[in-house]
Amino acid sequence: MKIYVPMDSAAKALGADEVADAVRREAASRGIDAQIIRNGTRGMVWLEPLVEIDQGQGRIGYGPVTPEDVPALLDGKLESLGPVDEIPWYARQTRLTFARCGVIDPLDLDDYRAHGGLAGLRRACGMSQAEIIKETTDSGLRGRGGAGFPTGIKWKTVMEASAEQKYIVCNADEGDSGTFADRMIMEGDPFTLIEGMAIAGLGVGATRGYVYLRSEYPDAIRVMNDAVRIARQEGVLGPDVLGSGKAFDMEIRMGAGAYVCGEETSLLNSLEGRRGVVRAKPPLPALEGFLGRPTVVNNVISLATIPVIFEKGAAYYSGLGIGRSRGTATLQIAGNIKYGGLFETAFGVTLGEVVNEIGGGTASGRPVKAVQVGGPLGAYMPVSKFDTPMGYEEFDQNGGLIGHAGLVVFDDTADMLQMARFALEFCAVESCGKCTPCRLGAVRGVETVDRIAGGDPAAVDLLTDLCETMKDGSLCALGGLTPMPVMSALTQFPDDFACHKEAAE
Amino acid sequence: MLHALQDSYGYVPQEAVPVLADELNLGRAEIHGVISFYHDFRKAPAGRHVLKICRAEACQSMGGNALAEATLRKLGIGWHDTTSNGTVTVEPVYCLGLCACAPAAMLDDRVAGRVDEARMDKLLNEAGA
Structure with a gap:
């Protein structure tokens, strides 16, 4: 009998370690010969800790399980959720990037191979650099970190640059609120990120890779370090990748708690051991990146999606999605939501379907007021825009951005003026200080919102003007996009700004 | 280094x-x-345990602010301060990636989700605050 108890931090945060201890203890006292596997999460966070039992007839799910439930669980008296693969929330997904996450033992390379792992890398080993780039371009994959830049074009630039040394840098500084896809895949299927980075290395001719991983994710850091060590022992990484004669190796570097280091040039400075201030572009990191050498900087999900593209082919991947948004979006449904978690599906599903049908509405049971899509720099979308399909251009046309595809739901108790103030306060704390619109603008912005709250009618125009300056004059997305949540709150929810005015009058 | x-x-x-x-x-x-x-590097030693409470949007949507305020009030300290007996330092954190089970906190390296006052009291007890 196999018993799966997730070791994902969301599951642990809800008591999975205590459940695993109880399973071990109770199984021993009953003389049950059980193999306990600590898997990643299936992404159904509202069911965590989700325990699965496999007695040879498929995996049956139970959840959420408490340590007190464990005796009944082992005696077969606990009500089950049925086969996990058939739970509707899970079954209706198109799981490609996350196909193995929650299914396999994250650090068992044989289990990884048995579920299609390394097939993509093996195929890439037999391809020329140009063929690898073409496959990536043809897949239509765009940067999943938020910017949506075509991955293949970025790789081509690096491939064509001539240099003694090139680098692959994975941006795992997932600091946006409402996002956890990077953490989940690194904890639940770390080899897929390693494989994706190795394919990128072969494609552009880079032999070294780094994962810049935020210090707020101690569990992910542990799993990734173990996975890199195992991959090296097994010849997936090293001087002779899978016997191809080509070299690629990588290491994990830990951040130190600076949000702005998720911006690629600031990340590179931090990786070099400097202050994480933003660099002016050009030069592009693709030409002068880490240590001044040509560097691919990609988000975790972009790189972790590469293996399945090479396993199933570019045409298969690009066959999914809408418009110029090809493949799958790894939606992270969070905040005040009944069924929160990670939901992977083809681009094109509407915001309303995600929040109401998939997410089941708010956890509090109150009406939805706003959904912030794409992290702290994303717009607050009102219910009137719920027919917007998930797609880069589609969101852009509706005054938002899809970002890393994280959604934070708020019920009608949310005060949008306070949310706008928080966005500016956050920008002020996290600004790297290099450019004035962001460094000073954020501080003045907080003061201006307070003036609106105090009933100053002139302050609204001033805030609008300030946001324009920040948007146009900032070097990077932190200053440039902070106006997005502020202005969307102001224009979509004017009542929250007006009532303060009236109250003051 | x-x-x-x-x-x-x-x-x-x-x-x-x-x-x-x-x-x-x-x-x-x-x-x-x-x-x-960098926020992580400290100029002075922290308490024996470090409690990080998330202040980001997803946790706010589930009452994270009220939880944080109540906790600080109970301990009688502000953000970044250490309790007088030297056991716990409380710091803000912007997102622990536990946004689908908000509000979230982390005691040293141990994460906690759907934290209410009772759960927080338990954490503080364990820390000896």
Whole structure:
């Protein structure tokens, strides 16, 4: 009998370690010969800790399980959720990037191979650099970190640059609120990120890779370090990748708690051991990146999606999605939501379907007021825009951005003026200080919102003007996009700004 | 190097700055600049345990602010402060990636989700605050 108890931090945060201890203890006292596997999460966070039992007839799910439930669980008296693969929330997904996450033992390379792992890398080993780039371009994959830049074009630039040394840098500084896809895949299927980075290395001719991983994710850091060590022992990484004669190796570097280091040039400075201030572009990191050498900087999900593209082919991947948004979006449904978690599906599903049908509405049971899509720099979308399909251009046309595809739901108790103030306060704390619109603008912005709250009618125009300056004059997305949540709150929810005015009058 | 120093001493001592500057052939101002840039590096030792409470949007949507305020009030301290018995330092954190089970907190390296006042009291008890 196999018993799966997730070791994902969301599951642990809800008591999975205590459940695993109880399973071990109770199984021993009953003389049950059980193999306990600590898997990643299936992404159904509202069911965590989700325990699965496999007695040879498929995996049956139970959840959420408490340590007190464990005796009944082992005696077969606990009500089950049925086969996990058939739970509707899970079954209706198109799981490609996350196909193995929650299914396999994250650090068992044989289990990884048995579920299609390394097939993509093996195929890439037999391809020329140009063929690898073409496959990536043809897949239509765009940067999943938020910017949506075509991955293949970025790789081509690096491939064509001539240099003694090139680098692959994975941006795992997932600091946006409402996002956890990077953490989940690194904890639940770390080899897929390693494989994706190795394919990128072969494609552009880079032999070294780094994962810049935020210090707020101690569990992910542990799993990734173990996975890199195992991959090296097994010849997936090293001087002779899978016997191809080509070299690629990588290491994990830990951040130190600076949000702005998720911006690629600031990340590179931090990786070099400097202050994480933003660099002016050009030069592009693709030409002068880490240590001044040509560097691919990609988000975790972009790189972790590469293996399945090479396993199933570019045409298969690009066959999914809408418009110029090809493949799958790894939606992270969070905040005040009944069924929160990670939901992977083809681009094109509407915001309303995600929040109401998939997410089941708010956890509090109150009406939805706003959904912030794409992290702290994303717009607050009102219910009137719920027919917007998930797609880069589609969101852009509706005054938002899809970002890393994280959604934070708020019920009608949310005060949008306070949310706008928080966005500016956050920008002020996290600004790297290099450019004035962001460094000073954020501080003045907080003061201006307070003036609106105090009933100053002139302050609204001033805030609008300030946001324009920040948007146009900032070097990077932190200053440039902070106006997005502020202005969307102001224009979509004017009542929250007006009532303060009236109250003051 | 700074992470290693903080791991060993619990903070990055001022005395380390000239040593690092010398070793790396950099100015003291540059070393100071790097240390002061990052939220993680401390100038003084923290309490025996560090409690991080998430202040980001997803946790706010589930009452994270009220939880944080109540906790600080109970302990009688502000953000970044340490309780008078030296057991717990409370720090803000912007997102622990536990947004689908908000509000979230982390006691040392241990994460906790759907934290209400009872759960927080339990955490504080364990920490000896």
